[in-house]
Amino acid sequence: MRSYQIVAWGEPLAVNELPTPTVSGEEVLVRTSVCGVCHSDLHIWDGYYDLGGGRRATIEDRGVTLPFTMGHEIVGEVVAVGPDAKGVQVGQRGVIYPWIGCRSCEACERGDDLMCLTPRYLGTRADGGYADHVVVPHPRYVVDFDGIPEELACTYACAGLTAYSAMKKLPELTPADTVLFIGAGGVGLSAVHIAPALTDARIVVADIDPVKRQAALDAGATHAIDNGDEEQRRALMESTKGGVAAAIDFVGAPATTKFGMDVLRKGGVHVIVGLYGSELPMSLPLFPFKLMTVRGSFTGSLEEMRELIALAKAGRIPPIPVEKLPFTEINNTLQNLRDGHIVGRVVLGHAS
Numbered sequence: 001m002r003s004y005q006i007v008a009w010g011e012p013l014a015v016n017e018l019p020t021p022t023v024s025g026e027e028v029l030v031r032t033s034v035c036g037v038c039h040s041d042l043h044i045w046d047g048y049y050d051l052g053g054g055r056r057a058t059i060e061d062r063g064v065t066l067p068f069t070m071g072h073e074i075v076g077e078v079v080a081v082g083p084d085a086k087g088v089q090v091g092q093r094g095v096i097y098p099w100i101g102c103r104s105c106e107a108c109e110r111g112d113d114l115m116c117l118t119p120r121y122l123g124t125r126a127d128g129g130y131a132d133h134v135v136v137p138h139p140r141y142v143v144d145f146d147g148i149p150e151e152l153a154c155t156y157a158c159a160g161l162t163a164y165s166a167m168k169k170l171p172e173l174t175p176a177d178t179v180l181f182i183g184a185g186g187v188g189l190s191a192v193h194i195a196p197a198l199t200d201a202r203i204v205v206a207d208i209d210p211v212k213r214q215a216a217l218d219a220g221a222t223h224a225i226d227n228g229d230e231e232q233r234r235a236l237m238e239s240t241k242g243g244v245a246a247a248i249d250f251v252g253a254p255a256t257t258k259f260g261m262d263v264l265r266k267g268g269v270h271v272i273v274g275l276y277g278s279e280l281p282m283s284l285p286l287f288p289f290k291l292m293t294v295r296g297s298f299t300g301s302l303e304e305m306r307e308l309i310a311l312a313k314a315g316r317i318p319p320i321p322v323e324k325l326p327f328t329e330i331n332n333t334l335q336n337l338r339d340g341h342i343v344g345r346v347v348l349g350h351a352s
């Protein structure tokens with residue numbers, strides 16, 4: 001099989017011919033049809049996350065060795081099943097849930113893969129979908145998406161799921177409340193599309209890029225502001241009569257997190273999702289004074305991905321803009337994503 005692999009951190013991916021994997025036990029072999037390109041691929045490609053203060057969390061420290069195959073927004077077709085893989089048929093197509101645990105610890109046994117301490121996430125810890133085939137450890141991770149185009153369905157494994165799970169962590173909201181989404185890249189834009197299915201609150205999107213602000217408005221955001229503009233920040237505080245009820249930071253940079261916490265009203269919740277990185281000094285008395293909650297959210301559970309796909313099947317989530325390109329465009333796509341040139345999602349597929 002053909003795999004597009006990291007052979008040196010941060011260097012262009014190489015095309016390698018590898019033996020097609022065989023499956024055993026409960027494993028399922030999936031032939032990749034499409035795979036979405038995600039912003040977090042850039043961190044894996046570089047080989048580290050920026051923890052701030054010169055500190056890095058390296059991908060190698062997480063047990064990943066090169067060559068490595070990224071790609072975690074996978075749709076494909078089951079082409080082989082292990083002898084113990086039940087409830088799955090060769091020929092079945094599915095979105096692959098990639099956030100898979102070790103499958104043997106206590107968290108994994110209760111089906112809480114995201115709480116596993118030694119995860120085997122496809123495309124970030126174990127070989128993923130930038131290849132002709134991918135090994136999925138159990139049939140439960142192959143989720144039906146009947147009626148949804150595959151290039152859209154794959155985005156529900158990360159961009160959509162991340163947005164959905166972050167939104168489920170928000171407090172109860174009324175139509176008078178305002179929720180702020182910071183960053184209108186692939187995940188932030190997914191959040192704008194999903195929001196009406198989950199809340200009646202006003203949705204304000206903040207982005208420093210006017211093209212992305214326009215995309216957010218086109219997607220149905222109530223309002224879009226430039227978070228780099230002091231005047232627009234003040235207007236937001238005024239129009240919300242003291243701040244937003246909740247903010248989701250899809251960037252996760254010091255400036256965006258500070259912005260979100262600054263414009264939060266009393267009792268507000270700020271959810272950090274983006275992995276841009278670095279660190280932020282915080283005024284601790286503001287936590288009690290503002291009765292403020294700051295929490296993190298990482299992708300989402302298998303159950304949440306099923307809920308999201310059910311909403312999409314029911315026609316309750318308008319599609320995000322998706323551009324389909326051949327796998328051979330992978331290095332250009334990663335570079336374009338790094339340069340901020342991609343609106344919505346690029347999904348790679350095999351030339352047909």
Ligand SMILES: [Zn+2]
Nearest residue numbers: 038040158159
């Ligand atoms: Zn992702």
Ligand SMILES: [Zn+2]
Nearest residue numbers: 102105108116
């Ligand atoms: Zn585990």
